[in-house]
Amino acid sequence: MGGTFICERAAVDDPVVADAWDALAKTAGTANPFYGRKALAACLDLPEAQVPQLLLVRHSESGALAGLLPVATRRKRGVAVCVENWDQRVRALGEPLVHAGAERNFWRAALPVLARMPGQYLRLSALDGDSPSTLALLTVLRDAGRSHYVTRDYGRAVLNRGLSSEAHAVAHVRPKVLKEHRRLRARLGEHGALSFERLAPRESVDPWIDTLFELEATGWKGREGVAANADPATERCFRTILHAANRAGTLDFHRMRVGDRTIAMLANLERGDEAFQLKIAFDEDWARYSPGVLIEMEYLRHALDVRDLRQVDSCARADHPMINRIWPDRRRIVSLAIPFESLGSRLLCAAMARMRQRADGSLTSTTAG
Numbered sequence: 606m607g608g609t610f611i612c613e614r615a616a617v618d619d620p621v622v623a624d625a626w627d628a629l630a631k632t633a634g635t636a637n638p639f640y641g642r643k644a645l646a647a648c649l650d651l652p653e654a655q656v657p658q659l660l661l662v663r664h665s666e667s668g669a670l671a672g673l674l675p676v677a678t679r680r681k682r683g684v685a686v687c688v689e690n691w692d693q694r695v696r697a698l699g700e701p702l703v704h705a706g707a708e709r710n711f712w713r714a715a716l717p718v719l720a721r722m723p724g725q726y727l728r729l730s731a732l733d734g735d736s737p738s739t740l741a742l743l744t745v746l747r748d749a750g751r752s753h754y755v756t757r758d759y760g761r762a763v764l765n766r767g768l769s770s771e772a773h774a775v776a777h778v779r780p781k782v783l784k785e786h787r788r789l790r791a792r793l794g795e796h797g798a799l800s801f802e803r804l805a806p807r808e809s810v811d812p813w814i815d816t817l818f819e820l821e822a823t824g825w826k827g828r829e830g831v832a833a834n835a836d837p838a839t840e841r842c843f844r845t846i847l848h849a850a851n852r853a854g855t856l857d858f859h860r861m862r863v864g865d866r867t868i869a870m871l872a873n874l875e876r877g878d879e880a881f882q883l884k885i886a887f888d889e890d891w892a893r894y895s896p897g898v899l900i901e902m903e904y905l906r907h908a909l910d911v912r913d914l915r916q917v918d919s920c921a922r923a924d925h926p927m928i929n930r931i932w933p934d935r936r937r938i939v940s941l942a943i944p945f946e947s948l949g950s951r952l953l954c955a956a957m958a959r960m961r962q963r964a965d966g967s968l969t970s971t972t973a974g
Contacts, residue, residue: 610663610713613840623635626670631706635700635703636876644846646847648696650838655678657691660715661673662715670972672704674702676713676722677691692731695842696731698716698881700731708741708742708884712738729940733939734758734937744807748889751946754958758940759923759938761937763936764916765915766833768909789894789895794863796863798862798864800862803858810847810848810913813858817884818840821833823889824887845885853875856872859872859900862874863891867888869887869900880914882918885900898931
């Protein structure tokens with residue numbers, strides 16, 4: 606995408622931006638449902654969420670929106686610590702929404718505006734380390750002779766297109782484990798008919814959401830107070846996201862039942878041929894049958910054989926004990942600290958990197974132009 610580009614800031618509820626934002630979310634080079642307009646609005650309800658601004662990059666002649674990123678200033682005791690891509694508990698990916706081919710222009714226009722916001726450095730978290738946007742950002746920084754620090758770098762389990770579900774299971778799951786899965790399904794069948802169902806297009810989503818939240822509350826998230834229904838604001842947030850995705854036709858909702866009892870559920874957000882796992886929950890009374898594993902193994906068939914999805918992002922933590930065993934592919938997730946031009950900013954980021962390195966022997970690294 607050639608020409609010149611300008612960057613401006615706007616309020617997240619600016620009606621002038623709404624249609625272009627929705628269109629960009631559907632066509633961005635790297636999908637990120639967590640920065641879609643309705644998902645962002647839902648997450649404003651979360652207790653820790655700041656109200657971000659939108660960083661908009663437009664083509665200077667046509668005014669067409671080339672890219673968008675929600676940003677905020679993180680403060681500590683009233684002091685502006687850093688400028689960051691908007692972060693809260695629901696967000697599993699921090700990628701900006703950028704048209705394919707416009708990534709370098711986006712960052713060339715955005716970085717000077719970000720540097721004028723209150724904050725001592727730029728923090729960009731939960732980026733895809735190999736996305737066109739992140740690679741473009743690193744190129745722009747290198748060309749400008751600017752340094753950056755990698756403050757986090759890990760592989761997150763993803764399911765990639767390529768094999769049928771049967772071939773995937775044979776290639777990546779040990780025969781002994783597959784045999785155990787068959788045994789568990791047979792034992793579940795002793796308690797009632799075992800079925801796997803998907804929310805139908807015109808079926809009411811509310812009973813499914815209610816059951817999902819009830820299941821999640823029976824597990825560790827319920828005990829630790831971090832389940833979707835742990836507080837009214839968090840429950841509103843997740844309900845709004847699920848309802849909006851259902852209306853848009855991008856909600857992929859699955860459940861596993863024994864007789865008339867639901868014992869596991871999985872809710873995904875889709876965009877084109879990609880999906881993101883928003884919630885998985887199971888009834889802990891049935892934990893000895895590994896219902897979470899069984900519903901994920903059944904989902905393999907849907908994702909690979911029925912939907913032929915290019916990629917499914919687990920959105921799971923790096924060391925997730927279940928999904929890592931059955932999804933061997935990884936998406937590289939990185940967080941970056943980028944100093945501004947001032948000497949103070951550069952010294953601060955370098956000191957933070959050294960402290961982190963000493964503390965945990967981390968993956969922190971420095972790249973200078």
